[in-house]
Each structure stands twice: as structure tokens, then as C-alpha cells.
Amino acid sequence: MHDMKTEHHQALPGQRIRSGTARRAGVAALSVATAVLLAACGGGGGGSSAGGTADPTAGLPDGPGCTQLDRRTFLADQFSTQYFYNDITAAVNPMPEQGLDAYFKASLFKGNETIPADRFSGYQSTEAYNQFFGEGRTLAYGLSVAGQEVQGRPDLPLWIRDVTPGSPAGLADIRRGDRVRRLNAVAAEDAIARSDFSALTPSKAGDELELEIERNGARRTVKIAANVHDVLPVRLGRVLNLPDGRKMGLVRFNSMITLAEPEIQGYFQQFRDQGITEVVFDLRYNGGGSVAVGGRIASMAAGTKANNQVYAVLRNNAQLQASNQTFRFSTNLGWQGVSRVYVLSGSRTCSASEQIVAGLRGVGIDVVLIGSTTCGKPVGFRPRDHCGLTYSLVNFDSINARGEGGYYNGFAAQCRVAEDFTKSMEDPTEPLTAAAMRHAQGLGCPPVSGPDQSPLLLRAQRGQPVVDGPEVRGVMVP
Numbered sequence: 082m083h084d085m086k087t088e089h090h091q092a093l094p095g096q097r098i099r100s101g102t103a104r105r106a107g108v109a110a111l112s113v114a115t116a117v118l119l120a121a122c123g124g125g126g127g128g129s130s131a132g133g134t135a136d137p138t139a140g141l142p143d144g145p146g147c148t149q150l151d152r153r154t155f156l157a158d159q160f161s162t163q164y165f166y167n168d169i170t171a172a173v174n175p176m177p178e179q180g181l182d183a184y185f186k187a188s189l190f191k192g193n194e195t196i197p198a199d200r201f202s203g204y205q206s207t208e209a210y211n212q213f214f215g216e217g218r219t220l221a222y223g224l225s226v227a228g229q230e231v232q233g234r235p236d237l238p239l240w241i242r243d244v245t246p247g248s249p250a251g252l253a254d255i256r257r258g259d260r261v262r263r264l265n266a267v268a269a270e271d272a273i274a275r276s277d278f279s280a281l282t283p284s285k286a287g288d289e290l291e292l293e294i295e296r297n298g299a300r301r302t303v304k305i306a307a308n309v310h311d312v313l314p315v316r317l318g319r320v321l322n323l324p325d326g327r328k329m330g331l332v333r334f335n336s337m338i339t340l341a342e343p344e345i346q347g348y349f350q351q352f353r354d355q356g357i358t359e360v361v362f363d364l365r366y367n368g369g370g371s372v373a374v375g376g377r378i379a380s381m382a383a384g385t386k387a388n389n390q391v392y393a394v395l396r397n398n399a400q401l402q403a404s405n406q407t408f409r410f411s412t413n414l415g416w417q418g419v420s421r422v423y424v425l426s427g428s429r430t431c432s433a434s435e436q437i438v439a440g441l442r443g444v445g446i447d448v449v450l451i452g453s454t455t456c457g458k459p460v461g462f463r464p465r466d467h468c469g470l471t472y473s474l475v476n477f478d479s480i481n482a483r484g485e486g487g488y489y490n491g492f493a494a495q496c497r498v499a500e501d502f503t504k505s506m507e508d509p510t511e512p513l514t515a516a517a518m519r520h521a522q523g524l525g526c527p528p529v530s531g532p533d534q535s536p537l538l539l540r541a542q543r544g545q546p547v548v549d550g551p552e553v554r555g556v557m558v559p
Contacts, residue, residue: 136180137181137182137204137206137470138152141206141470142468142469146468150175151468152181152467152468153175153184154175155468157174157175157188159472159474160188160474163401163465164476165397165398165460165474165475165477166196166199167398167400168398168399169190169196170188170189170190170191173188185204189202197457197489199475201473201555202462202472202474203472204470204472205473206470207469207470207471210466210471218310218311218312219309219310219312220285220286220309221245221283221310222249222250222281222283222290222307223247223248223310224241224281224550225241225242225281225366225549226239226240226242227241227549228272228278228550229429229549230499231273232276233273233276235273235274237273238260239260239261239269239273240257240259240260240261240502241257241261241502242366242500242550243366244257245313246313247310247313249306249307253303253305255294255305257505257506258296258504259295260294260296261292261294263291263292264278264280264281264292278549279548281549281550282548283307286308286309287306287307287308288307289305290304290305290307291304312338314334314335314337315334315344315345316335316363316506317333317507318330318331318344318347319507320355320357321361323522327357327359327521328352328357328359329357329359329360329361329517329518329521330351330352330355330360331363331514332348332360332361333362333363333506334364334367334378335368336367336370336556337370337371337375337378337433337434338371338374346381346414349382350414353416357419359419359423359521360382360422360423361422361424361517362378362422362425362437363513363514364424364425364426365425365426365430365452365513366550367430368429368432368434368556369433369434369435369557370432370434370556370557370558371558371559372393372395372408372557372558372559373559374433375433375434375440376408376409376410376411377411377412379410379437379441380410380412382418382446383410383412383419383441383444383446384412384416384418384419385415386417386418387410387412387418387444387446388409388410388411390409390410390444391408391410391443391481391482392408392409392440392444392481393436393440393479393481394406394407394479394481395407395461395479395559396479397476397477405477406559420447421447421448421449422441422448422449423448423517424437424449425452425513425514425517426438426450426451426452426453426454426455426494427452427500428454430455431457431555431556432456432458432460432461433558434455435455435456435491436557438450438455438492439479439480439481439485439488442481442483442485443483444481449495449496449517450492450494450495450496451494451496451513451520452497452498452500452513453494453531454490454492454493455491456491456555457488457489458555459478459480459486459489460475460477460479460557461479461557461559462474462475462476462557462558463477463559464558479557494533497526497529497533498512498513498526498527498529498531499512499531500513500531512527512530515527
């Protein structure tokens, strides 16, 4: 883990100043520090993809110490002492009888003229959390659709955008680029019109999903059953050859967990040995993870020239400034790294993956974003378990070596490029990859294609964003 120590930094202009490989073993190292709401972390509270259940405590302990009042009292203490926004959020009395979900949502920061409302804090069952992070496994069907891209446009096709190898969907030969015609009994255009892709989120192993999909003009109906399968955070590592003889190293990974590190380091050793001059991080579906892991991955690209420089500073609320943490660049790869990094990005590029962009820019690395605007989450969690639920309240924000942070509107892409979901992401002619290769040759950005995601982001800030896959979203933990 990076060296951590207390440092004090000035707030950004316009912001308030805060005074004051063993697979399971690798993932378990993160589980102590990490909790994420697989469905609700990007959605502003609650414990389900629909924005919270009627009784999230059903089936959990309810004896002494775990009554409804005990749960609200625990939360009241967390909001008053640990919450990042505690000095600008009115306290809610836990004594009146009220549902836990309602109390949780009432306690969230509602936003002001400079900081948007908290749409990231949430909770989930500790059992589900431990399964994902403690065991490196997840309950899912293993497929995602391009629902955000067609929000409000039921006239457009609904594409499969990602399939986890070895998952039920993968074993059923469902592929990226298949067109969804029906989800269970719901036509794809109706699912788009309602922005409802909850059918993709099973509640238990054995739940069934029936899909009608179309490939090359032929339709078929597939029925798959949800199961618990391995998390595969790293999806691709390769060397891309540019026409002028230079080489680019590309790695695609969907979360910053300890499990990802050995494989990514292996790719970077190959990049070093083959003399690559440009690095591409494909983070378009990366919802974040550990600051420490993200910092070590960023360090592989930055090289030894950035060693010991600040990667990120995590700043707590005014009462907890003594617990601020500083993470520093550090790599033992034995190379100078690169001066430019390309990041393939979109609205699902969130939290600790955005922190990679900020951290590299903070030490002078030129970071070029290809795709669309990122999700806008410069804050993170120190999760707490209580009576069967794990709560992830926003506990800190993040700034880089230059004191830059507060990217609530996300990072805009320099080259705005729409995905082509009919193209494999392993194909170097896939639009985002091809745009990075073009830019690296000094040819600039291709013509702008597709809508930017910022309108979707603004809608998400006012309500529940579209949940169209099983990605871990909106995660930043120490």
C-alpha cells in the first residue's frame, strides 16, 4: 500500500475549506476496506436497483442492539461524525418511528450552489458485500446492455455491450453486438421507454432471464439462470503497432481490486520490454475500487520518474482532518514510464477510475480522454457494517498533487467518440481504440460522433440513473 500520512491542503476555489495468485486472498485484502452497492451506489441511497426496498432489514437481526431504533441511531451517529457533508447537512432525528430507507434518504446532503446532492451514499446486505469482495464472486447473469446510450429513445436498438466470460450469458453464447428484442416478457423498446432494466439484476441464484436476441438478422430465444461466478476484472492486455513503428500498450479492466494487479503488472512488464511509447487504459466500464490499487496501476504508466510524488489526498470532514490520507506514486518496474496516457472513457467511468485521470494529470502526465464525459464522483467511502447491513456514506473527497478535485461534472473527453456495440472491444478498429491510435500518430481526433453523456449525467443527478448491467459502480475506498 502507498505511504499514507496526514497533509493539509487548501480547498479549491469555490469550495469550502476543510480545517481542522491466490484469487480469494487478493480480493479479501480489499474487502476489509471496501463496500459498494452493486446496484445502488450510483443511485443516491437505498439497497436495490429500484432505489431501495420497502424493508431492507427483512430477514436480518432484529433483537437487542438491532432494533429499528438502534439502526437509525447508528446511522444518526455516522451522519453526524463521519459524513463528509456533515457541516452542511441538517441532522434528522432518529427517534420518530420511520422506515430505515426513508431515514437514510432524509439524512443525505441535498446539494447547494456548488456541490450536487449526494447520489452515491447507500447500503447493501453485508452478506452480498462479503460474497463479492470477500470471495471474488458475484451473483449475476453476466451481461450488460447499452441502456444509458438509448435513454429516452425507444426507437433505437438495444445492444448487448458486455458479457463476462464464464458467466451464464457467456456460456450461452451471448455476445457483445447481439441486439436485444425482448427481456423476459418486455419488448426492448418498452424497457427503454421505462428506463427499466431491472430484469438484468437477479435476487437469488437460479432466477431465470429469458432473452430474445438477434444476430446477423437471425433471432433466437435464450433462457439463462443466474449463478455465482468469478469476478474477472481484467479483460484485455495487448500491444498495438502504429504505422510509424511505435508501439502502444493497451489494458482494459473493469474495477480496481487487488485481484487485477498481478495480471496488469504482467502486461506492463511486456510493455516495458517491447519499448512501448504510449499507454491506453480502457476504463469505459470501470466503476472504480481501491485508491491504493488505482494508484499502483497509475504508477505503472507514470514510471519511476513519478515515484514518491503525490497521487491523491483523501480529505475528511472538518472534524476528522487528522485522519486525512496521502497516497503516492510508486513502482518497481524499473522504467521511466510514458509522458502520455490515453483513457477510453464514458459515463460509467467513475470514482477511483476518474482518480487515475486526476492523479496522472497532477504530476504532469498528458491524459487524453477518448469517448464521452465521465460520471463525476470525486468522493469516496469508508464502509461500516451494522446488524447485517454495510453502509457506504461519503466520507472524503479526493484531490491530486496540484490540489485539483471537485470534478462533480466529470471529465470531458477531448475526442468525443461514440461506441459501436457491434464491434468487439478486442478489435483495434473499434472506434475508441482506433481514435486513440489516430491521435497518437499526430492526426488529432476523428470527427465527433454520437451524443455526449453529460445530458444523461444531469438527469441522473436529479433522480435514479439507468442501471443497465452488473458493474461495480461509483466506488472509491482507501
